[in-house]
Amino acid sequence: VSFRERDLLGFIRREAGAAGDEVLVGMGDDAAVIAATEGPLVIAQDQTIEGVHFARAEVPWSAVGRKALARNLSDLAAMGARPWLAQLSLAVPDDVGEAEAREVVRGFLELARGHETVLLGGDLSRSPAGLYLDVSVVGRLHGRSAWTRGGARVGDALWVSGVLGGSREAHHHAFEPRWREAWALRDEVSVHAAIDLSDGLGRDLPRLLAASGTGADVELAALPRRITSKGPVSVTAALADGEDFELLLALPSGSDAALAEVATRYGTPFTRIGVVTAGECRARTEDGAWSAWVETGHEHAFGD
């Protein structure tokens, strides 16, 4: 089932829809041109690779395209930014036909429409082996400053959105990027630091703390664990599974009411898991003992 670049490109251009007045040159030229009149922009780029981030036997093609964009929108959420634009690079192997490639694009565009994201361009190529997606996004702050990992202060409360662990069995292809919750929170409280949990709390919490130059005391009993048909996932799974795509936030104490309001509005739980300290990063286990944080979670290793 061979197909031509221009056929799939034509499909993408038809389906992508209108780009809005601030897109001065949209798809179909050598590059796209954007007005960028509203102050700081946030840019991110993330890959989604067959055999690394998904297995084709396990998910529909549309979910692959969806996830490739959703990972990036989660990065925007962690900066306190709203989605605006995306570019999609797609490399298609010989054993993926045009119908399947269109499904990938459909899943991408369906999430884009639901999350105020305009597909502006990208690149299409053959792949020698495996489907490969790489998405870059541009987010907006509408004059506000971005959240970073580096602003946590001693005494801040640490909160996570949603539930942790078990993502590979459950929602890691279907998660909702949390930018709407993040954007709403900005009206209510001062978020000091934020990160999205892509590699697992076990690894991503130390990243936030290192950037902030702080430590933390975390109550493992407080972690919001995913409930599966076999009961809640283990604490180890909640720390190390990765691909949660939830937000970890450092907020001044006294933010509980604001978080509760946003949680209710979006149906997204927020859970207080600990406090930022001037010491090391520690965890209190369910038996009440404190121990040093162990960096569990996902890290790519190469050449193994």
Next chain:
Amino acid sequence: VSFRERDLLGFIRREAGAAGDEVLVGMGDDAAVIAATEGPLVIAQDQTIEGVHFARAEVPWSAVGRKALARNLSDLAAMGARPWLAQLSLAVPDDVGEAEAREVVRGFLELARGHETVLLGGDLSRSPAGLYLDVSVVGRLHGRSAWTRGGARVGDALWVSGVLGGSREAHHHAFEPRWREAWALRDEVSVHAAIDLSDGLGRDLPRLLAASGTGADVELAALPRRITSKGPVSVTAALADGEDFELLLALPSGSDAALAEVATRYGTPFTRIGVVTAGECRARTEDGAWSAWVETGHEHAFGD
């Protein structure tokens, strides 16, 4: 030879250098933040894939990283934009070690430094097979409007930069993106339409003409053909080889002196190859006969 994500990331962050005042948040967070105070931005994204765009036996690793960025800077040139920022996604297979991956990054960064481009972020992953690069770039117009493919007018002269054909044997890993020439031209003449020749003049000229709603008369004898050790490449090669990464421009007649000045300043030849018409796209062969344009050149086919 296994290595860890953080080792290669650390190398990239050290080597990337300073980002400038308009980069509000640089590498190392969930995303980057840019000030974007100078009006329209130009964005593009292009893949460079082992087995499609390069073969590892044929080029040094540094040339692969160089080309991945250069393709994108050529797109900016075709919009009349200056380079500003880049994001690099890199997927590394098990049979590429850290030393080789660093060479790829070095080649990328060396071109970036020579072309005023700041590496701001991207993504690093394992690849199940083959080295995969995808680069997105942000260019600036400093208040000027972008060139598109769609502005050619009847009577315009068609010009190409550099020489065409034979790129796979010669310079396709070493070409210089033509944005400096493009930027200098903006001070001298009104460029009506532009495209960069990535798939070959045979295919890219009809793209510009279709976007402009015009035809053209092209003198094949005028094509600037690459000279190899065996003499000039054939006209067919000049039309169809692709990967020239030269500019095709539509300019008002009478632009010759301005082009000559820019050509001298940068040591880049510019050649007049034809004229924009209200008719079809035609070619005059070396025997003087006119014939309809044949769309030769590169197009990805999938599933073959």
